[in-house]
Amino acid sequence: MFETLDPQEQTVARRWPLLMYSTYAVGGLVFSILGVRRHGLSQPFRLVVGAAMFLLSLTWLITTVRSTVPVTNRNFGVRNMILILLLMAQEIAYI
Numbered sequence: 404m405f406e407t408l409d410p411q412e413q414t415v416a417r418r419w420p421l422l423m424y425s426t427y428a429v430g431g432l433v434f435s436i437l438g439v440r441r442h443g444l445s446q447p448f449r450l451v452v453g454a455a456m457f458l459l460s461l462t463w464l465i466t467t468v469r470s471t472v473p474v475t476n477r478n479f480g481v482r483n484m485i486l487i488l489l490l491m492a493q494e495i496a497y498i
Contacts, residue, residue, distance in 0.1 A: 414473035420482075424464035427486045431457030434493055449493065456489045 435453035438446065463482055467474060 412475040412477065415476055415479045417467070417473060420467045420474050420479055421464065423483060423486075424460045424467065427460035427490075428457055428464060430490070431455070431460060452489055452493045456486060456493070459489070460486060 431453045438449040
């Protein structure tokens, strides 16, 4: 009855989440590989953050590819913020 009163969720074009998630997946993988090559397993925080970034972005990438429903602007923003926070945590680990 009141469906018309709810604001419609704006959707994001499919290419932007695919581009962002694949970029973060490559970045997380590179951070993990380079961290292990440089420091071995003596600094596990870097490895965990890089692996988390890789796995989250890979999961969201696969979900976006398989989904028939477009990603909403809110979901895209929240996921992007999570990945940016992981990226900042990766950089803090270098201090």
